[in-house]
Amino acid sequence: MRGLVVDDTLCFGCRACSSACTPSVIRLREADGSRLVWFPGTCQEDCTRCQEVCPKEAISFEETDREREGRELRFALRHCDRCGRPFAPEKVLADLAPRVRQALATEETSWLTLCLSCRREEAVSGLL
Amino acid sequence: MGREVLLRPERCILCLACEVACAREHGSQERIWVIHHNGHGAPVSCRQCQTAPCVAVCPPQALEQRNGSVVLVAEKCTGCELCLWACPFGAMVLDTERGQAYKCDLCSSRQEEGLEPACVLTCPSQALVLNCVADFAARRRDVAGRAWAAGWTRRGR
Numbered sequence: 431m432r433g434l435v436v437d438d439t440l441c442f443g444c445r446a447c448s449s450a451c452t453p454s455v456i457r458l459r460e461a462d463g464s465r466l467v468w469f470p471g472t473c474q475e476d477c478t479r480c481q482e483v484c485p486k487e488a489i490s491f492e493e494t495d496r497e498r499e500g501r502e503l504r505f506a507l508r509h510c511d512r513c514g515r516p517f518a519p520e521k522v523l524a525d526l527a528p529r530v531r532q533a534l535a536t537e538e539t540s541w542l543t544l545c546l547s548c549r550r551e552e553a554v555s556g557l558l
Numbered sequence: 559m560g561r562e563v564l565l566r567p568e569r570c571i572l573c574l575a576c577e578v579a580c581a582r583e584h585g586s587q588e589r590i591w592v593i594h595h596n597g598h599g600a601p602v603s604c605r606q607c608q609t610a611p612c613v614a615v616c617p618p619q620a621l622e623q624r625n626g627s628v629v630l631v632a633e634k635c636t637g638c639e640l641c642l643w644a645c646p647f648g649a650m651v652l653d654t655e656r657g658q659a660y661k662c663d664l665c666s667s668r669q670e671e672g673l674e675p676a677c678v679l680t681c682p683s684q685a686l687v688l689n690c691v692a693d694f695a696a697r698r699r700d701v702a703g704r705a706w707a708a709g710w711t712r713r714g715r
Contacts (some may be wrong), residue, residue: 444639445639534615549646554600558596558598
């Protein structure tokens with residue numbers, strides 16, 4: 431049997447694997463200010479898409495002689511500084527922040543704490 | 559430099575025609591949003607950043623700078639959603655059904671046929687225009703200079 435191993439120290443809760451998993455064996459949902467990603471312990475699908483698309487290389491496969499239990503990883507969602515709604519995993523934003531600062535050569539990345547709607551409103555309020 | 563959809567926010571009458579035209583052009587997935595602010599407002603869409611955070615963070619390099627615009631190569635997109643959170647303007651969206659992001663594509667298929675982007679064609683007050691940044695800026699300076707000069711004349715100096 432093929433065991434699916436996810437490294438919870440690397441996984442930051444993006445949507446790549448769950449988007450790629452067409453049989454929806456890896457499932458993502460959001461509830462109570464958290465994102466929950468469920469991974470099977472063993473996967474019988476003839477496919478390695480999740481492993482290929484994972485930006486953190488957190489997924490691997492290994493041979494196992496028994497069925498393993500799946501596990502659900504929980505990621506706290508950041509609440510928007512403006513409207514208070516939960517929007518993106520804290521771990522994703524923490525990973526992005528230094529890369530965005532480096533790409534733009536600026537320390538000003540205040541939008542990272544805003545949800546999409548509030549970013550659009552900020553963009554317009556700056557114009558008018 | 560390529561042409562972009564550029565905005566004259568003072569001309570926007572909040573009619574939502576751009577949003578509707580965009581949705582019609584892209585199968586109900588609009589990529590421009592009219593945002594209200596203190597009784598005024600303006601549309602927001604991808605600004606085709608020259609130094610684009612979405613391009614910098616995209617793991618499969620599905621986002622590319624091409625001739626002054628930011629292009630999403632849908633076949634490469636893994637739907638990880640990082641571009642959504644990197645964009646300062648909330649201009650990227652995720653299609654959760656297909657597991658792929660989408661953004662303003664400047665109506666590239668229309669432009670190949672020599673047609674303007676749907677939002678630009680539809681905008682009744684010409685708040686949205688298709689132009690290159692240098693020409694647009696020159697035109698804006700000209701308009702601002704004339705307005706200032708007209709006020710100067712009226713003040714009788």
